[in-house]
Amino acid sequence: MMREVMTVTIPLSAPDITEAEIAAVTEVLRTPRLSLGPELAAFERALADYHEVDHAVAVSSGTAGLHLALLVLGVGKGDEVVIPSFAFVAVANAVLQVHAVPVFVEIDPVTLNMDPARVTQSITPRTRAMVVVHTFGVPAEMDALRTIARQHGLALVEDACEAVGARFGNPPAARRVGSFGDVGVLGFYPNKQLTTGEGGALLCHDAGYAKRLRSLRNQGRSADGVSPAGEAEVGESLSGWLDHIEFGYNYRLSEIACALGRVQLSRLDEMLALREAAARRYDALFADVSGIERPLSEQPHRSISWFVYAVRLPTWVNREHVQNVLAARGIATGRYFPPIHLQPTWRKHSSADVRLPITETIACRMLALPFFNRITTSQQQEVAEALSEAISDKG
Ligand SMILES: Cc1ncc(COP(=O)(O)O)c(C=O)c1O
Numbered sequence: 001m002m003r004e005v006m007t008v009t010i011p012l013s014a015p016d017i018t019e020a021e022i023a024a025v026t027e028v029l030r031t032p033r034l035s036l037g038p039e040l041a042a043f044e045r046a047l048a049d050y051h052e053v054d055h056a057v058a059v060s061s062g063t064a065g066l067h068l069a070l071l072v073l074g075v076g077k078g079d080e081v082v083i084p085s086f087a088f089v090a091v092a093n094a095v096l097q098v099h100a101v102p103v104f105v106e107i108d109p110v111t112l113n114m115d116p117a118r119v120t121q122s123i124t125p126r127t128r129a130m131v132v133v134h135t136f137g138v139p140a141e142m143d144a145l146r147t148i149a150r151q152h153g154l155a156l157v158e159d160a161c162e163a164v165g166a167r168f169g170n171p172p173a174a175r176r177v178g179s180f181g182d183v184g185v186l187g188f189y190p191n192k193q194l195t196t197g198e199g200g201a202l203l204c205h206d207a208g209y210a211k212r213l214r215s216l217r218n219q220g221r222s223a224d225g226v227s228p229a230g231e232a233e234v235g236e237s238l239s240g241w242l243d244h245i246e247f248g249y250n251y252r253l254s255e256i257a258c259a260l261g262r263v264q265l266s267r268l269d270e271m272l273a274l275r276e277a278a279a280r281r282y283d284a285l286f287a288d289v290s291g292i293e294r295p296l297s298e299q300p301h302r303s304i305s306w307f308v309y310a311v312r313l314p315t316w317v318n319r320e321h322v323q324n325v326l327a328a329r330g331i332a333t334g335r336y337f338p339p340i341h342l343q344p345t346w347r348k349h350s351s352a353d354v355r356l357p358i359t360e361t362i363a364c365r366m367l368a369l370p371f372f373n374r375i376t377t378s379q380q381q382e383v384a385e386a387l388s389e390a391i392s393d394k395g
Contacts, residue, residue: 009330010383013191013308016271016373017260024259031255036218039258044201046265047186051179053203055210058258059217062161062187062200064251066094068216069183069202070129072209073155075100079128082154084114085341086359087133091159092340100128104341106356110296112136116144123148129155134163134177136336137193137305138296142168142180156180160203161187164194165272166305174303178203188257193271193305194264196257220248274373275306281377282309282369285384291317291391293365309371310336312362317391319367325390331383334368 028039040058047056059065075081077099083091085104095102106118112135119130130149132140142158149156158181160166167174178184184203188196202213215221222243253261264271279297286292291314297304313319323333340346341354369383 007330008332010332010370010375010379011372012332012334012368012370014372014374015190015195016267016274018263018267020267021260021263024263025256028255028259034255035252037255039255039262040253043253043258043262043265046262047201047203050265050268051176051184051203053179053184054205055203055207057202057204057210057213057217058253058261059200059202059213059251060253061198061251062159062185062189063090063094064217064249065161065185065187065200065202066090066131066157066159067097068213068249068251069157069185070094070098070100070131071216072212073129073157073182075129075155078126080124080126082114082119082122082127082130083340084133084135084359085339085354085356086112086337086363087135087159087340088161088337089340089343089346090161091131091133092346095131101126102340102346103127104339104354104356104359106358107135107362108141109358109362111138111140111299112296112362113138113140114145116141116148119145119148123152123154127152127154129157131157131159132181133159133161134166136295136310137163137166137307138299139163139166139168139177139302139304142177146180156182158184160184161192161200162307163305164192165268167303168301170301174301177305182206183209188261188264193275193307194261194268196253196261196264199253199257199261201253215245216248217251218248219250220244220246271373272305275371276304278371278373278375278380279306279309281380282371282384285380286311286387289384289388289391290314292387306371308334308336308368310334310366310368311387312365313367314391315365319364322367322387322390325393326383326386329382329386331386332370336366336368337363339363 044056079100080103081095092102108115160178166177186201188199293312
């Protein structure tokens, strides 16, 4: 049934833009350099330092980042790539973009991340890589997954699009996610913890990968032909600008976006603390609501970067009814995430007749609630009250 179009008074997500971001963006607009300039270099350096990796390469989206990660790791036609189905569709789309075959793997019902034991079971002689997603900002089991990748000679892409700032490991050895894989990927869409409007980045330790990624994002130009200081703007006078050493893409991120991202990154830890506080407030509000399963809020050896606050509804309620009741009160909700292997367009691409009972049963109960840095206590109370009511009238 179509949900009635209502005015949304409490959105699902909202970017947190301050005067500092506005000033930084405005400053760029007062210069002639709107692409491949000093903001790109500064944003990339800050991202690399924050994640304690040698290289960060900014791109136009998280999806572009996944595509380039697979390309640079040599994943191609006919290769199998192990991925979760309980994820945003871009993960599978990127596998298809390099003509490889997505192999969907079951999740751990607690963390909602790929279950390492299932990953091992899914490996065949054709498996070439795995894409590990840190679902909803909860770090995946990186020790086990890295061991599996090493033992089977698999490339490891870490999709940290939902998890910027999360850490895995015991302090002081804990590291930020995105820094464990051969290549890590970040995404900066406006619903993310850190936004550039549209945007993403790749993280890696390997200088060769970084050089090739910079070339691929810029139409396969000779990497030397583009300086981070922006000499490319002078066009043909720069040697290499019109030399394309391989087929590439326009996955560049503008100076405007990089300036926005640089300021957002400088505020990231403060923004993550606001999100954590909002999650704790929801936890308290739902503590006594029977049937609602709250998201995982603590895991040994890891710290969560709160992306969404997604609850599991009781099995006896109709999710669509709940969404309609909340929508009627101006409260937005999201079905995060419908399994990819059940999407009509994906059925024909999976290597076998996939059955993922854990993914399927959990996914149909998930409901993401309004969640953003500046959500107020009274907005959260309103959401909790509306949800409790919707559940008690069962639909
Ligand atoms: C896990 C995951 N991977 C990839 C992406 C794609 O990022 P983008 O929308 O920036 O292309 C997203 C975006 O929501 C995501 O959640």
